[in-house]
Amino acid sequence: MSFLGDITTDLRDIFRTTGFEMLKHIRQRRILIAVSIAIVLPLIFYAIPPLFGMDYSSTALDFASSNLNFITLFIVISGAIFAGDAVSGEFERKTGLLLFPTPQKHTSIYIGKYLAAILTLFSGVTIYYLMIIWEIGTIYGFSDIPSELGKSYLVALLYSTSVIGVIFFFSSIMKRAITSSLVGFFILMMILPIITSVLKTVSVDPWFIVTNGADLITNVLGQSAGGFGPGKEIGTGNTITPDFDVGVLVIFGYALSLFWASLIFANRRKME
């Protein structure tokens, strides 16, 4: 086969696996769960104030900022759902015995799984932002939709890739799917934010921690960060905020390095 033919075959294998994995996510109703969360979370901010006779935030940016305080939580939950069992599941359920002897290269299988997790998470994040846009449109008018929301969306997509990277990495080194999901989830939701908080308390800039970069999702809106989830510290009183360029580069670095590390570890694994 020609060189170009080899590459075309590899790409076709990757897309085939991606499609198959996405179909699996649909059949296992994971996408339904993620989409439901992506719709319900922003709706809470839309429905609660009128129910209790309170006014919405004074500006569309304020509204978007308070709404987006929970997007990191959504990204981590969805990341754990989509990538938690991507590799470890094949070994745990022994489905790899059918999958790995196929002529398809293992690398293209793992990349297909990784891409499927990323694409499904991207669609969830997109729905979350579309909900916010719709809410802003109905409350403040569609002309008031801030352009900064687009910047925030791009950072959220980038952060999603690093979250998938972290969870995919644990999936490729751990035996059980549930363990890899939980370890990835708790590292992103608790351990890294705690380290970030402690470092900030002692006035050390935690620029190298990926969850610190998650702050940029709301910071680009020009509003102060707060709320719950990775990168959100409540009441610490610190003022260290991540630099945009450094933050997005760190997120990118985590995504790429953990993707490569996952591939190396996953390729070394053997079915027992």
Next chain:
Amino acid sequence: MLRKLVISIVCVLISLSVILPSPAIAKQDDGDPKPAPERPPVFVERINFSNGNPNEDDKIVIYGTLRNNESRDISNITAVFLIDGKEIGNVSGLKIEGNGSLVVEQTWQAKKYNHTISILVKMNGQILRDSQLSKGIYVEPAPIGDFTTPILLLALLLLMIFLTGVSPSIVERIVNRR
């Protein structure tokens, strides 16, 4: 079952009535207006800004108009400028003619979000009671980040993923040629 449901609803209603502030509590401050405090000999009459809608890091000048409430000249006055209760500078050795006024100024590099700018008057080193005046200002934060960097990084990441996907074939081809 019904009994449990009724008990749950009652509990929720009691909790809500405790959590939500009652109108009686909210209105407890509404009383008769207090009489205006007596003016000190010198007080801050007005605060103005060189730019009422500043952006972050803009240098704005805060102007304070001091008024002498008495007919005699008053000297040895100090005007103290405060941002959110913290002193940022002062102008001392001031003298104001009887019933006259004087404008003092202080430059401030604007920091983002809401701030309260206050000026108070000191005479012979002592703060004059009720001489202070405060004014709020909102500083527009500087735009953070750009669209290009995350787009480029996302594109680069996808490119690297696909390159990694086809790399075994490339490596295989190179090894076979050797």
